[in-house]
Amino acid sequence: xxxxxLMKGNEAVAEAAIRAGCRLYFAYPxxxxxxxxxxxxxxxxxxxxxxxxxxxxVSAINMVYGASGCxxxxxxxxxxxxxxxxxxGISYIAGANLPAVIVNVQRGGPGLGDIQPAQGDYFQATKxxxxxxxxxxxxxxxTVQEFADMAGLAFDLxxxxxxPVMILSDGLLGQMMEPVEFKPQKTKEELEELDRQHYExxxxxNEDEPNHHHHEINSLEIxxxxxxxxxxxxxxxxxxxEAKEKRFEKYNIEADNEVLxxxxxxxxxIAKSAIxxxxxxxxxxxxxxxITVWPYPYEAISEAMTDKVKKVVVMELxxxxxxxxxxxxxxxxxxxxxxxxxxxxxxxPEEAKAKILENL
Amino acid sequence: MKTELICxxxxxxxxxxxGKFLAKAGMQEDKNVSWLPSYGPEMRGGTANVxxxxxxxxxxxxxxxxxxxxxALNQPSVDKFGPxxxxxxxxxxxxxxxxxxxxxxxxxxxYAPMSTIAxxxxxxxxxxxxxxxxxxxxxxxxxxxxxxxxxIQFLEKKNPKLLKLNLQAIKKGMEIAGY
Numbered sequence: 001x002x003x004x005x006l007m008k009g010n011e012a013v014a015e016a017a018i019r020a021g022c023r024l025y026f027a028y029p030x031x032x033x034x035x036x037x038x039x040x041x042x043x044x045x046x047x048x049x050x051x052x053x054x055x056x057x058v059s060a061i062n063m064v065y066g067a068s069g070c071x072x073x074x075x076x077x078x079x080x081x082x083x084x085x086x087x088x089g090i091s092y093i094a095g096a097n098l099p100a101v102i103v104n105v106q107r108g109g110p111g112l113g114d115i116q117p118a119q120g121d122y123f124q125a126t127k128x129x130x131x132x133x134x135x136x137x138x139x140x141x142x143t144v145q146e147f148a149d150m151a152g153l154a155f156d157l158x159x160x161x162x163x164p165v166m167i168l169s170d171g172l173l174g175q176m177m178e179p180v181e182f183k184p185q186k187t188k189e190e191l192e193e194l195d196r197q198h199y200e201x202x203x204x205x206n207e208d209e210p211n212h213h214h215h216e217i218n219s220l221e222i223x224x225x226x227x228x229x230x231x232x233x234x235x236x237x238x239x240x241x242e243a244k245e246k247r248f249e250k251y252n253i254e255a256d257n258e259v260l261x262x263x264x265x266x267x268x269x270i271a272k273s274a275i276x277x278x279x280x281x282x283x284x285x286x287x288x289x290x291i292t293v294w295p296y297p298y299e300a301i302s303e304a305m306t307d308k309v310k311k312v313v314v315m316e317l318x319x320x321x322x323x324x325x326x327x328x329x330x331x332x333x334x335x336x337x338x339x340x341x342x343x344x345x346x347x348x349p350e351e352a353k354a355k356i357l358e359n360l
Numbered sequence: 361m362k363t364e365l366i367c368x369x370x371x372x373x374x375x376x377x378x379g380k381f382l383a384k385a386g387m388q389e390d391k392n393v394s395w396l397p398s399y400g401p402e403m404r405g406g407t408a409n410v411x412x413x414x415x416x417x418x419x420x421x422x423x424x425x426x427x428x429x430x431x432a433l434n435q436p437s438v439d440k441f442g443p444x445x446x447x448x449x450x451x452x453x454x455x456x457x458x459x460x461x462x463x464x465x466x467x468x469x470x471y472a473p474m475s476t477i478a479x480x481x482x483x484x485x486x487x488x489x490x491x492x493x494x495x496x497x498x499x500x501x502x503x504x505x506x507x508x509x510x511x512i513q514f515l516e517k518k519n520p521k522l523l524k525l526n527l528q529a530i531k532k533g534m535e536i537a538g539y
Contacts, residue, residue: 006384006395032399115399176422177380177395179387272420349421 004181009144009173010035012180013103014043016151017075021186021194022101023049024074026063028056030082031115032171033105037077057082061089061102068098069217071195071202073155077103079171080121081112083129090164091130095219097201097234099158101151102136103167105174108344116344117171117266122321125168126294133231135238137165137245138294140264144178146291152183159197161241168293170317172266172346247291248300252279257286259356260304262326263315264290266346271315273349274356285356293322301329311359315339315352361416363501364424366441367491368409369433369454374488378431379410381492384510385502386414394422407436414501429499431491433474438462452494454487470494472536478529483522486529493533504534 007015014036017025025040037053044051054060060076067074078086083104093100106121108114125138137157141147147169154165186194201215221227251268252275263271268289275285288304290297305312312334314323320338327336339355341347365382369375376397383393396411411424426446432438432453438460445451447466456475463469472494478487496504508527515523 004387006380006387006393171399172396172422175397175399177383178419178422179393270421270423276420346423348423348425350425 004179006177007144007180008035008175008177009141009147009169010105010175011039012144012148013077013151013167013169014039016148016182017101017155018043018047018049019182019185020152020155021073021191022075022151022155023047023191024067024072025049025076026052026054026060026067026074027076027078028054028060028082030079032107032117032174033077033079033103035174036103036105057085058089061086061093064100064102065089065093065096065098068093068100069096069203071198073099073101073159073194075101075103075151077105079105079107079115080109080118081107083121083124087124087130089130090136091132091134092219093164094130094134094136094234095132096217097162098164098217099155099162100164101154101158101167102164103169106168106170108342114344115171117173117317117346118342118344119170119265119267119317120319120321120342121168122293122316122318125166126296126325134234135163135241135294137161137163137241138168138292139165139247140168140291140293141173142265142268142289144173144176145180147173148180148182157245159194161237162201163237163241168265170266171344242295245292246295246297246300248297249287249289249291250300250304251275251287251289252284253286253288253304254284255306255308256284257304257306257309258283259285259359260301260309260312261285261287261315261356262290262301262312262322263287264293264322267315267317270347270349271352274352277349277353278356283360285360290322293325296325296329298325298329301326302331305330305334309334311335311337313337313339313356313359315347315355317341317346362419363414363429363499364427365412365414365429365431366409366424366427367412367431367433368407368437368441369488371406371408373408373433374485375408375431375433375437376410378488378491379412381507381510382495382502383412383414385506388506388510389502391415392417392419394419396422396424407434407440409437409441429495429501431495432458433488433491434458435460450498452491452498454491468498470498470537472533474533477532477536481525481528481532483525485522486525489526489529490533490536493530493535494537495533496530497534497537504530
């Protein structure tokens with residue numbers, strides 16, 4: 001780890017992606033993620049990478065599809081309306097068993113909405129988004145440092161499972177500056193090794209393997225029996241991801257918690273402020289912060305529901321989306337309350353505290 | 361120890377930069393910091409503000425609703441954020457652009473003619489540095505040396521003349537706050 005620098009989330013995730021070996025980036029500008037594309041435009045030429053500002057989001061995601069099929073670490077990014085446009089391509093990438101990293105710096109919706117922070121794309125990110133049976137691994141950062149660290153993690157997971165990985169951020173994390181420490185730049189040898197790991201399936205010309213040009217990158221399978229086998233295989237992969245990759249943070253989880261809060265990303269930060277204040281007043285409130293929102297850490301929530309916990313409070317910057325997953329975890333055993341804000345407005349620590357106090 | 365600030369003014373007055381320099385200095389002094397700008401559809405002459413937090417402990421919410429310190433470079437900033445300052449807190453306002461005083465008796469209010477001072481120094485742009493000087497002297501939030509070092513690194517090669525004016529403005533601010 002190097003020196004600490006003060007950086008916006010948008011720039012930090014771009015720098016971290018380059019350090020993790022991303023040399024291809026295709027996107028179309030949109031607020032509040034524009035600093036990300038600007039940073040890539042500036043830095044990619046300096047590392048012999050390729051930056052293309054595509055003519056549209058649809059074009060950008062299909063460039064990602066092509067580059068990924070060639071076995072390279074590739075990334076795109078956008079904000080909510082742009083991510084909607086990318087969904088067809090993401091489904092193709094998932095169907096073709098390819099790795100890719102997609103960053104969503106969420107803003108208020110639906111439609112063009114506004115440009116302020118929101119978490120309204122939870123359903124889209126975690127339940128599909130595009131057509132067909134597929135899953136994205138979805139990582140939800142809550143600090144600029146975590147946002148940056150997730151770039152490397154996203155590429156590693158994408159490569160490991162040959163699956164699209166989405167980093168589900170928001171306008172606050174994108175625009176905010178915090179100190180960040182970066183991992184070192186991958187060396188030339190490490191980058192070559194990453195490429196080699198893809199040779200057995202990718203379209204990259206490889207003289208060592210006589211059959212390299214027979215690799216097929218495709219999401220179309222017209223024979224239903226073959227498609228059935230293919231989707232079942234995808235399903236096995238998703239089961240493995242669910243078994244191995246759930247991540248979450250426990251904050252102030254104690255045996256005497258009376259209320260359990262569940263929140264992700266920016267919401268979780270605001271919730272933490274409320275929990276800290278309540279702790280000083282002698283009230284015990286715990287927080288489970290899902291870090292992967294797919295696969296979802298259901299067990300972490302049910303395990304934190306000790307006998308003393310009276311209620312579960314979900315906090316999100318939407319009308320209530322993750323609450324459905326929390327209810328699955330709670331399984332009817334406790335009442336589940338909700339605090340939400342829409343339109344790109346944040347709830348304040350005071351509002352979060354008041355909501356918890358209502359339920360204590 | 362946690363200090364929450366709001367820096368606010370017209371777009372172009374440098375309120376976001378005040379927050380950035382203070383947050384960066386905090387980071388260089390090994391504190392936790394955050395800097396969260398308003399980034400609405402603002403136009404030239406509109407308001408711009410930033411929430412900055414400097415804290416010993418990790419920062420939970422970066423959103424400041426009740427600041428310990430308000431740096432108000434224009435009247436709308438005083439009107440909008442002044443009433444929310446924590447009791448016992450501090451407001452530093454640009455007297456030249458804030459004719460209507462807040463007059464709260466539970467906070468410390470400092471009015472300094474920042475625009476006039478900046479013009480006297482020779483560049484209206486450095487009015488935000490006068491504000492930084494007042495903060496430094498009044499609150500010891502971060503050390504002058506840290507800010508000076510950062511400014512030198514940032515401006516020495518790019519614009520040595522502006523560097524000199526900036527440092528002069530900070531010192532003038534410190535002088536005012538010292539009285």
